Amino acid sequence: MPALLLVGWLTAGWWLPGLSALAFGADSAADAAGEDPHAGHDHGVAAAGEVVRLSDQARGTIGLRTAEVRLTDFDRAVTVPGVVTQRPGRSDLQVSAPMTGVITDVFVTEGQAVRPGDPLFVMRLTHEDIVRAQTEFLKTLEALDVEEREIARLRNVSGGVVAGKVVLEREYEKQKLEGLLKAQREALRLHGLEEAQVARIASDRSLVREIRILVPEPHDPAEPGHDGRHDLFAREAVAEPRTPSAGVSARRISLQDAAGSEVWPPLTVERLTAHAGDAVSANAPLAELSDLSLLYVEGRAFERDAAAVAAAAREDRRVTALPTDNLAGPSDPVAGLEIAFVANRVTADSRVLPFYVLLPNEVASDRRQGSGGERFLTWKYKPGQRMRLRVPVETFREAIVLPVEAVAEAGAERYAFVENGATFERRPVRVLYRDAESVVIADDGSLLPGESVAVSAAHQLQMALKNAAGGAVDPHAGHNH
Template sequence: MRLRAVLPVVALAAVCGAAIGGYITRDQWVAHVFPSQADEKSAAAHAGESHDHAHADRVKLSPQAQANLGLDVDTLRPTEYWRKLLIPGVVVDRPGESDRGVTTKAGGVVTEIKARPGDTVKAGDPLFTIQLASEFLQSAQVELAKAASERKFAVDRRDRVAALVATGTKPGLELTDEENQVRRLTNQVQAYRRQLQVFGLTSAQLDRAERGDVVTEVSVVVPARAAEPIPALVPDTTLYEVQELKVQLGEAVTSGQTLCLLANHQHLFVEGRAFKSEAKALARLAEKRVPIEVQFADEQPGDWPAVPPLAVHHLSNQVDAATRTFAFYLPLENRADTFNRDGQKHFVWRFRPGQRVRLKVPVEKLVTLAPDGKTEVLPFVLPVGAVVREGPEAFVFVQSGDVFVRKAVRVLYEDRAEVVLANDGSVTEADFVVKNHATALNRALKAAAGGEGGHAGHDHAGHDHSH
């Protein structure tokens, strides 16, 4: 009787134990007993996982967040782009045009200085007065006066003989002799005048010397400027500025000595320095007149009109032994503001010798090849703030309403200001690409995903994607 009472209890305990064990080990036997249910659960799990993956590279921003970032969004356009080499340079005078020295043609003593550094002068304006101290010039003037006097007497004698020849009282041969004498003396007078003119005497002073009034001082004036080879960019390019005095008042000077330096900075050069290995590329640029962008130091945007790209004028054929570089030159046309003071016009030049510049020399055209492998496709050029990097990957953000989608791109070239993207279909001309704050958008993307890892609480190591 006791055994019969115990058997139901034991059976019930065994069934309960089996049920509990089956529940605990369900993950090991359900897939074999009910394979369709396991597949449904796995598909559901992967469906949820795929949903997470589909939104891992996009973030939604409120209008307020977009306004706070100040996003610049625009479509792309293929652009011709050359990889540029940054080369330092400096503004220099153009020899033979920017500066010129003024010399004295006659020796003497400086008795007056009529223009000083900072003064503006034009061709013909007096600069110095020189008191002559040359015995040669004194004797030449005396000889000129003597020859002029003799010519006057010869002319009178010729005229009297001509009158007698006309009446038949003198033979014509005597008139010929008198005319030859006048011609000889005239040539002698002209020779003395030209000789004295070389030493700086003006036509009025030569006339005085002919009359016997010896000239004791000469004026040194601003020489005439050659005709402008190109249109001027300043109001009056015939004006010079006295840059430096080379003599003092009362100083004795000799013929050919430099008295002062005049400057006109209308025409300048930009001098760049390059290594010998770059000479061939620069020669090609000069031959094809390829434009080179020049950035000028110490200028505020908007102060002056933009300078168009310049072309290489010529290359130096000498290498500096210390720096192992050679010079190349780009012609630069200057601009100036003017102001008047004390009746004189003064220039304030935009570009000045010694001013530092930076040259962006194009060395390689960046393109992408089409699928046919022959057609060149122009790249997209964006500000450097449009791209964010994560290891070897580079991304841009494309806007679609309030959603910003991150897209991987291939970078062809990047400098401090611009980034060049391959036009390979990763982004197209139809996309609205964000041109700034890509780093901030990437941080917002990671924050929305729940962490720097990119997926909130999601571990790829715990499951297999093979099926």
């Protein structure tokens, strides 16, 4: 027996691993042989102190992205809701009947894009005043012709038979008729006839039975040279022209027609209130046109933000608009918008302070259809569309700005992860400001310009470091060796 025990002890290195494998499995045998069962395995995350190592697979799994640290200025802003609206007195144009008549032709449809000077309607005149005014104009023309012929005849009479006094009286009568004719001509223009139509009455000696109603030309009374559109007495009421905002006027929409001529601004037929065959009275609405090339975003500042909005308007800080719906497809933020004015009263129901931001519009679609090549525009921003307005209230100079996903939290500490090859080093940082999208980090040496940092998945990196260092999770759990 002692001899057998001695032989077994001497040969244990040969038969003991096999026996352990049969009794406890391959992992126990490897342990008994002094081998690491996890040698050569890469589980994606390993840690050593404040450093996290990631495999390429782990980077892709957690969606890790990196970016270079840069110093930049950042505007701290308040975000308020807003809605796109038209500019009262500027966006809407009403087309009315200049006199009583019957609509015989309609040249446009709702939604069609038109330009100033395009025909909208043809109207047959039935107003007694315009018929009477034309008739009196024709009578005066005929009387003036008779007077001119008579003066010419008297001057041709020889021998001094006709005294010069008679010719002089005829000259006076001619001047009276010319004055009456001028007054009647202006009366016809006031009734709505064009200068060419008045000239045609004088040349053809026939009444105008139909008139065209054209697209009016929109204009801003504050534009330089606007007073030239008005009569002398009306010009006195026109205010001194102001200098338009360079940032806004330069971004107004400018299109081209089929001939390549510039059309500014394009108008849209919003509604037709008259149809072929309708009998309309003077000043009756016929159509509503809209100029959507420049709109407002009506912001609604709550009490806590009202002072910041007023200060931003006073200091001419530029606003950023962020569309919150997909009415025109995905839209990028619109930066550099000007606050036009802040309202002087708070709404009674919602207790918000309205303010208005100028929004230059964009044409999303421009197409022609139909046999006449009617033009239809689709605008990118539409009245009623909801937006969020970011109003800057403070500027951080020479700061590090990262996405919120780039900073992890652990109690009172905040951390960023600096890339170094396949590893990421955790560094504590001091946060100056944070909102829903960005975080501002002080330039105090914790992060250096030019370094590459993780700008996403910082929370996952933090959890990986915590688990690897504290052993809360067995990295080999679930492996079958």
